[in-house]
Amino acid sequence: MVNFSDLNFIFRFLPLFVIAYYVTPTRFRTWTLLLGSLLFYAVGDIRMFPALIVAVLVNFLFAKAQFGEKSKSLLLFILAIDAGMLIEFKILGQFVDSSLLPIGISFYVFKMISYQMDVYWGKIEKDASFLNVAAYFCMFPQIVSGPIMRYEKFLDNPMLFKEDGKAALIEIVGAIEDGLRFFVAGLAMKGLLADHLAMLWKDIGTIGYESISTPLAWLGAVTYSMELYFDFWGYSLMAAGIGVMLGFPFVVNFDQPYGSGSVSEFYRRWHATLGSWFRDYIYIPLGGSRKGEGRTVFNLLVVWLITGFWHGVTPNFIMWGLSLFLIIVLERLIVFKRLPGFLSKIIGKINVLVLIPLTWVVFAISDLNMLGDYFMRLFPFFGQGIAVNDNDFFKNVGVYWSVLVPGLILLIPKVFETWENHRRNPLFTVLWIALFWVCIYSISGAAGNPFMYFRF
Amino acid sequence: MKVLKECPILIGIVLIGVVLTIVSFIFKDTVYSEYADTVSDGKIPVLSLVLKGARDEVYPWSTPSVEEEALLPAPEEVVEPAAEEQKGTTLIIAGEKQEFQPGQVSANDVSGNDISGNSEPEVYEFTEVDDDYFTDALFIGDSRTVGLSEYCEELDTRATFYSKVSLTIFDVMKKEFIKTDDGKIGVEQALSENQFGKIYIMLGLNEIGTGDTQYFTDAYSEVVNRIRELQPDAIIYIQGIMHVTAKKSDHDKYFNNARINERNAAISELADQKDIFYLDMNESVDDEDGNLDSTLTFDDVHLKASSYERWHQYLLHNAIVK
Numbered sequence: 001m002v003n004f005s006d007l008n009f010i011f012r013f014l015p016l017f018v019i020a021y022y023v024t025p026t027r028f029r030t031w032t033l034l035l036g037s038l039l040f041y042a043v044g045d046i047r048m049f050p051a052l053i054v055a056v057l058v059n060f061l062f063a064k065a066q067f068g069e070k071s072k073s074l075l076l077f078i079l080a081i082d083a084g085m086l087i088e089f090k091i092l093g094q095f096v097d098s099s100l101l102p103i104g105i106s107f108y109v110f111k112m113i114s115y116q117m118d119v120y121w122g123k124i125e126k127d128a129s130f131l132n133v134a135a136y137f138c139m140f141p142q143i144v145s146g147p148i149m150r151y152e153k154f155l156d157n158p159m160l161f162k163e164d165g166k167a168a169l170i171e172i173v174g175a176i177e178d179g180l181r182f183f184v185a186g187l188a189m190k191g192l193l194a195d196h197l198a199m200l201w202k203d204i205g206t207i208g209y210e211s212i213s214t215p216l217a218w219l220g221a222v223t224y225s226m227e228l229y230f231d232f233w234g235y236s237l238m239a240a241g242i243g244v245m246l247g248f249p250f251v252v253n254f255d256q257p258y259g260s261g262s263v264s265e266f267y268r269r270w271h272a273t274l275g276s277w278f279r280d281y282i283y284i285p286l287g288g289s290r291k292g293e294g295r296t297v298f299n300l301l302v303v304w305l306i307t308g309f310w311h312g313v314t315p316n317f318i319m320w321g322l323s324l325f326l327i328i329v330l331e332r333l334i335v336f337k338r339l340p341g342f343l344s345k346i347i348g349k350i351n352v353l354v355l356i357p358l359t360w361v362v363f364a365i366s367d368l369n370m371l372g373d374y375f376m377r378l379f380p381f382f383g384q385g386i387a388v389n390d391n392d393f394f395k396n397v398g399v400y401w402s403v404l405v406p407g408l409i410l411l412i413p414k415v416f417e418t419w420e421n422h423r424r425n426p427l428f429t430v431l432w433i434a435l436f437w438v439c440i441y442s443i444s445g446a447a448g449n450p451f452m453y454f455r456f
Numbered sequence: 457m458k459v460l461k462e463c464p465i466l467i468g469i470v471l472i473g474v475v476l477t478i479v480s481f482i483f484k485d486t487v488y489s490e491y492a493d494t495v496s497d498g499k500i501p502v503l504s505l506v507l508k509g510a511r512d513e514v515y516p517w518s519t520p521s522v523e524e525e526a527l528l529p530a531p532e533e534v535v536e537p538a539a540e541e542q543k544g545t546t547l548i549i550a551g552e553k554q555e556f557q558p559g560q561v562s563a564n565d566v567s568g569n570d571i572s573g574n575s576e577p578e579v580y581e582f583t584e585v586d587d588d589y590f591t592d593a594l595f596i597g598d599s600r601t602v603g604l605s606e607y608c609e610e611l612d613t614r615a616t617f618y619s620k621v622s623l624t625i626f627d628v629m630k631k632e633f634i635k636t637d638d639g640k641i642g643v644e645q646a647l648s649e650n651q652f653g654k655i656y657i658m659l660g661l662n663e664i665g666t667g668d669t670q671y672f673t674d675a676y677s678e679v680v681n682r683i684r685e686l687q688p689d690a691i692i693y694i695q696g697i698m699h700v701t702a703k704k705s706d707h708d709k710y711f712n713n714a715r716i717n718e719r720n721a722a723i724s725e726l727a728d729q730k731d732i733f734y735l736d737m738n739e740s741v742d743d744e745d746g747n748l749d750s751t752l753t754f755d756d757v758h759l760k761a762s763s764y765e766r767w768h769q770y771l772l773h774n775a776i777v778k
Contacts, residue, residue: 011473011501170459177463184465206753208760211607386762387607395606426464433468444500444507 002044002103002144004183004238005190005443013040017140018176018245022159026166029159033135033246040140041103048102052138055085059112060133063119067127075120082113094313104143106310110277111137115151117281124151141242145235147253147273149243159247167247179245181423184436186237191439193410194231196403197223200396201364209365209373210386215393217377221357223400224364226407229258232271258356259413262336262348263327266356278303293333300332301325314366323359327351473503480505483516490514580729585775590615592653594690596643598623600698600758601658607761608768616652618643624663625675629682647686655683656735656771658695660719661757665710673722680726691776694727696720696736702747704756711757713747733776740770 003009017036024032042049062078065071086109093101115133118124128151136154137143159167159175204212204220212220236253244250257270267275279288286299308321331351335344358378365371376383389395397404409415422428460467480502484492488505495502509515593615595601601619605612620633632642657679663672676694683692697716699705705712720736727734741759743749748756752763759767 007501007504008499011503170462173459173463173466177466180463180465180469202755206755206758206760207607208754208762211761387764389606389609389761392606429464429468432465433472436465436469437472441507441510444504445511 002040004235004242005187005439007440007443010187010440014242021246022172026160026162030131030135033139033160034131037135037138037140037143041138041143044144045103047099048105051085051089051102051105052108055082055108055112056134056137059116059137060130063116063133064127066116066119070120070122072120075116078116079113082109082116085109090309090313104145107146107148108137108143110148110274111142114148114277114281117285118151141239141246141248145232145239146271147236147239147251148277149248149251149273153249153251156249157247175247176245178423179241179243181428181432182237182241182244182250184241184432184439185419186234186239186241187439188435189230189234189237189410191234191443193403193407194227194229194234195442196400197227197230197407200400200403201227203396207392208386209370209377211388212377212385213388213390213392214377214380216396217374219393219396219404220374221361221378223404225357225360226404226411228360228363229254230407230410236271256413256416258352258411260348260352261345262331263324263351263356264331265348266352267324267328274307278307282306296332297329300328304328311363312366315368316362316366316371320359320362323362327355327359476503476506477501479516487514487516487518577730580733580776580778582733582774583777584773585777586772587611587614589772589775589777590654594650594652594655595619595658596623596628596655597658597695598662600661603758603761604764604767607764611768611771616650618646622662623659624666625659625672625679626663626666628659629679644682644686647683652687652690654691654693654775655687656693656695657683658697660697660723661711661716664697664715664719669719669722672719673726676723677726680732684732690731691778692732694723694732694734696724696734696738698759699738699742699746699748701750701753701756702743702745703750705747717746735771735774737767737770740766 017032017040020036021029021032038049041052058081059078062074062081065074086105089101089105093099115124115136119128132154133151136149136151139154142149155161159172200223201220204216204223207216209217233254236251240251240253251273253271253273255269255272257266260266260269283299283303286302287295288299289296304321304325305318306321307324308317308319311317311320331348335347335351339347361374361378362371365374377385419428480488480495484495484502484505488509491505491508494500494508495505506516509518587610590611591614593611595604595611595615595617597604597619599619599621601617602621605617605619618634620631623631623633629643632640634641634643634646636646659679660672660676666672680692680694683690697720699713699716700708700711705714720738724734724736726732738746738748741748741752741763750756752759752766754760
């Protein structure tokens with residue numbers, strides 16, 4: 001149920017929760033949010049539920065102590081606890097049993113760290129109540145995979161904190177409707193595009209990386225890049241859409257990253273709440289770019305190593321982080337500094353459209369030997385494939401064109417923007433109702449049917 | 457009214473949702489009875505019945521007594537239609553026939569009782585052949601056979617393949633999936649129009665959760681008999697279902713090697729050692745514990761492209777020459 005594209009979430013939890021949320025008087029609505037979120041989490045991961053509760057309590061109490069006189073040692077202590085908890089569970093989850101990794105821990109711990117630092121910096125002035133802090137940490141639209149919203153945005157919710165009494169029905173219905181638009185858009189990206197692109201990526205694995213043709217290897221890199229993009233962008237849209245339904249401001253997590261002119265820009269627009277988290281709570285506290293070129297490079301290294309580790313504990317994630325560090329440093333020191341303008345523009349675009357998909361391949365394949373095989377097929381100068389079928393590219397394009405083509409079209413920045421600006425247009429209204437049911441049709445095939453994914 | 461104008465998508469979705477739920481409820485025990493168990497425990501919303509049905513082209517206006525081909529019976533459910541009448545057409549298998557081991561056929565394995573008639577039966581042994589053996593061969597199978605066609609050039613350039621992802625023994629004679637210049641045709645028609653010297657079948661994985669072993673074997677027998685009628689001169693090879701890896705087998709209620717072995721043992725009995733033979737290629741891809749060797753596969757079920765050669769080699773070394 002903790003998956004937004006699960007039928008039980010869409011048809012049971014979400015409608016019931018939204019009704020309960022708005023039936024509750026404004027004064028107690030945050031309670032509904034907190035209790036609903038705890039229920040949501042408990043259903044998804046009851047075993048690790050206590051870890052969440054303890055983390056919420058400890059973080060609330062430590063932050064409370066900081067509202068008076070600020071203590072740096074106290075801050076460092078709680079940050080160490082938070083970071084230590086995240087690292088420990090990540091290692092347990094990787095090396096002992098994946099079920100030991102609490103759902104959403106990467107995200108809720110980052111929220112907690114941001115809260116601690118914002119309190120320390122005095123960005124949160126009013127002594128925050130336990131209810132608000134707990135609801136902010138646990139709120140179900142964000143607990144599983146973000147976006148990492150800041151506390152100040154949590155307070156920016158008229159449905160929870162309206163000064164002059166309750167919201168009019170028309171405002172509530174308007175919020176639900178607009179949230180629903182984003183939710184359906186996200187659901188379609190996830191259910192119709194990402195999940196099907198994932199099948200192509202899996203089919204490529206089934207062939208065995210040593211046996212794919214070079215065109216298929218490149219198609220695979222594009223496919224996986226798009227799968228990840230639409231999976232996460234779609235998820236973020238669903239999460240942000242639910243947030244909007246509940247009165248929160250829309251949180252932008254993906255802002256057309258593939259329209260970027262450089263890799264550094266790409267990562268300001270890809271998973272933007274994570275990028276800005278790293279910027280505000282690691283890069284800038286380390287000195288950012290204000291302490292000379294050498295220190296800047298070092299700070300970037302720290303940021304990207306932690307980013308790699310945060311995504312996963314296996315060596316390929318560290319390699320992924322390091323390769324992005326290298327590209328970003330090269331862009332910074334050479335491409336955009338020493339090369340003529342037009343050339344740096346071209347190289348920046350190539351970095352985004354060619355190098356980024358290659359870094360995703362590193363991200364995707366945790367087995368280093370298999371990763372080596374894959375790159376050997378991407379760049380066939382270094383070795384031969386085994387039992388390669390040269391028709392595999394056309395065969396797979398023939399099977400998957402119906403998701404590849406819409407995926408590629410959606411990469412064009414204008415497309416989504418156009419919808420966003422005209423989303424209230426009646427044409428889109430009708431289309432969105434249909435889109436919703438097409439998604440449900442697609443999802444329902446798999447629901448309760450263990451054989452759906454086992455078709456040999 | 458003003459409020460309603462504010463939320464057309466919400467209203468549209470809710471209305472359609474209500475209608476689908478009502479329809480699902482009304483037809484729960486008739487048209488959608490085959491799916492009812494997926495929602496009866498409350499694990500998924502009732503309205504999914506209509507959508508699940510639609511995937512299989514079952515609609516509220518369809519007649520409730522749908523043919524079994526459209527609806528897979530639920531796993532573990534023993535399905536018994538037509539079991540009786542099939543018995544009459546089951547291949548005659550001698551009661552005392554021993555477990556048949558490919559490559560080890562000796563005179564003792566095939567007793568004279570197997571074959572009616574007075575002439576001394578010829579005893580066939582598996583021998584090694586070269587690739588030209590496959591020029592008049594036909595392969596029928598699911599995605600694994602599709603893989604063989606795609607990644608074994610020697611076979612693909614010589615043999616014919618009637619293979620399709622998710623093909624089962626239940627639908628192999630019913631589905632029209634063979635591409636010809638005049639559109640798609642079924643196996644029945646294709647075998648009436650073309651004659652083959654050898655026919656290799658490997659089916660049974662997709663339907664491993666369907667019915668019990670007897671039900672599966674009966675269906676298999678029916679298919680073999682029909683092929684026998686259409687191709688009187690062909691050697692028919694019943695290939696045992698290829699195993700899955702231990703990783704899959706140990707954690708899967710249906711797709712496990714115990715089930716596969718049980719069904720393989722049953723279909724091996726369909727061989728008559730005369731013109732129907734049983735082949736088990738698992739020995740060429742198994743690890744020491746009798747599971748598919750995990751280094752040969754990515755998804756625990758299919759051979760990697762580079763591993764199909766083992767299957768090919770096995771076939772080259774285990775052929776019947778008449």
